[in-house]
Amino acid sequence: MNHYPIWKNILIGFFLFISVLYALPNIYGSDLAIQISGTGDYVVQDRDVKKIKNTLVDKEIDYKSIGLVNRNILIRFEDSQSQLSSKTLLKNTLSRNYVVALNLAPSIPQWLSNIGGKAMSLGLDLRGGVHFLLEVDMEAVVSMAVDRYYNELRTILREDRLYKSIRKEDNLLVVSFKTESLKTQAKQLIKDELSDLVVVEGSETDLQLSLEISSSAQSAAKSGALKQNITTLRNRVNELGVAEPIIQQQGSERIVVQLPGVQDTARAKEILGAVATLEFRLVDEKNDLQTAVQSGKIPVGSKLYKFKDDTPLLLKSAVIVTGENIVDAASSVDQDNSPMVSITLDNAGGRTMLETTKEFLHHRMAVVYIENKVETIVEDGNTVKKRSKTQDIINAAVIQGTFSNRFQITGLDSAREARNLALLLRAGSLSAPIEIIEERTIGPSLGADNIQKGLISVLVGFSLVLLFMGWRYRVFGLVANLALTLNLVTIVSILSMLQATLTLPGIAGIVLTVGMAVDANVLIFERIKEELQLNKNIQKAISTGYAKALLTIADANITTLIASLVLFSFGTGPVKGFAVTLSIGIITSMFTAIVVSRAVINLIYGDRKVEELAI
């Protein structure tokens, strides 16, 4: 009686062996490291490794190892001193084809990583870093699409002089006609050539049509804007130099950005959310600025702009080139040590610039810095989006000579501003304004604290339970302790295999599982005690104890599992981390507390005459 067949014991042993094996990577610490990867299409190669090696050797910086790992170059260091100085060194020596980022690299032995062993991935609350939730301003996307269709509509209707007037009302395009037949003709033309525009139902009158963008075209514009923004954000994050960033879509209008280990969060915020670009315009020198400002009448073909210090200036409405023509930008300082940005234009931009500078030699040209912002604020209890656009002239200088696609701009406030501007111009602009609607930043010191405190509370709580169980249930208690330990190991190995992210609430989930996992054993043992009191045969008491407790355990655990699955599907962030470990813990505890403990009890008491149970 109370005997498991050999195959069952072997199977259990096999499961436990695998668990221990894949939990093993977590006991090795991690090295301070620098990770270097290529930007865009560029993939780092062996010769890059050699080049970097030589640079480090030249500067006599000590490193532990260097090598290619998963299309990245990983350099490990003994101390943070050499890690930080190498980062500065490499960042300055390597071209912009490389992203240089600080990282932590787990130091798992080769044989273990060969069989796929990985350490648990730690959440931002444990390793430090920033979590942003960004929302794309979809109203702006639609409104921009309407502007685009407005132009297209005018173009196609103009050819045959079909319309009397077109105006934009909110997101509608209202077209008036002289005669009804012209309207019919226009309707057909729109249907054939601009099928994304549809007539608003019931809005049609004899001489007027209201058009809106079809819902499919609207959602295409929205998803296009979201994708483009993700690409731009990825470029910007690469420029910031972050190891293992996460940039992904969430829902239909949001983007999650997670930057582990980022220290300068202020800069990250400035860079990620900024919708900044440049425009180059000629200064209007014919009209008098004073009259325009005083009378408030702006001459046709001109626009009034201001410098940052509010000095006004009239600029021509026609734009020479915009930020979209910029292919590269780098910040530096000029002879007077004031910050500047060197610009490289694409071919089209270069040509226009050349023609303009030839024609308007010795006239003035201005650089306008444009930034779009969107903010959600609470107004009378309602949340409203507040949009704002700043357009500042950063410089207006006389064109001294002709130039085409390479030139410098000055007039920036600080080196930091120049650096940010260059980065934004390089990484490309966002297609629609975005807003940070949620931020969670954990500083590196708090992250380290959290790991330490989490570990200590798991260990202390765990030991208390072990002591208590051993005292209360003796041999059986020790078996339960073994099961509990294996449960902890199994949870860790499953988390490592799934590469689920471990967070502080996740650790709390593990702690709670430890407390609850013994419940199954307590149920069984109390039941065995009861059976013993009913004067049953000892072997029979063990097997009935297990059998009777089994259903109860299943019922109790399934209901808890339901609660934690609901948590998982509705929760975000901290709640989800907790639900993951709790769910895994419930499932593994059923295995260890019922199956493994039974196997051990069978080995101890099974198949022999037992006088008394130590329970």
Added chain:
Amino acid sequence: MSLRTFKLPTIDFINKRKYAMIFSALLLIVSIISIGLQGLKLGIDFTGGTLIEVGYQQTADLQDIRTKLASANYTGTNVQYFGSDTEVLIHLEPQASSSAKLSSSIIQMLGDDIDMRRVEFVGPKVGEELTNDGGLALLYALIGILIYVAFRFEYRFALGSITALIHDVIITLGVFSILQIEFDLTVLAAILAVIGYSLNDTIVVFDRIRENFLSTRHTEPMPIVNDALNQTLARTLMTSLTTLLVLLALFYLGGEVIHSFAGALIIGVLIGTYSSIFVASSMILVLGISKEDMLPSEKEKKEIDARP
């Protein structure tokens, strides 16, 4: 008889249930009044706003920080020590212009020598959504459990366990309201975990009640329920004790961030243990449970008979 092998006396729970009901009613009334009058101290997860935790080299001067914030025209600020007097938690209500940049400018204003430990910014819209999602999660968890228990046991058991759960949730919320402890997302997670835990306890008792109904000739529900409570009492107490051991470790050693989470669980486990003994079983007696309800239906009976 040593302490280890102590035998629990048989307690007449059922006759004491009047007192338990009065006690529960009192707790519920106090909780509801407190929630109604002063509400919960909602964290920024639900209200929106900004939370900044900074570390100082020496003891931080809270008054100085408050003055600096006031002079920069920030409204609805709350500055307090967090864990120790070198760490400060600054809490800002949503500002007229509430953006993620706010925290950067505040940290810059406070000086260079401080250590940024944590920044949380939740926009007004997100706060609203998190509140809705949180409420929904609670509701769905309750419904899911109701269905499972009704399916595994009987509708009276389902109602009994749900009553106990609502009882536990209201009182736990009540404690948070009375003590004005901050209620954030992690506390919500804790409350959901309490639901799971309390239910666990209740199910174990119910399971025994069903088993007893089926195994004895007695049909009087009261002694059967009382026996079941006594038979499971040792287990109920042992499990609560082990769970409380780890929770206390978490509460005292887990750090400030996890403090209210562990607190909610401790309160919940205590109340959950109490409710599974007194509330859930009283409820099924009130609803009129009987031996007939426990007998398997004809089809199930055949299946049971067919078992070896």
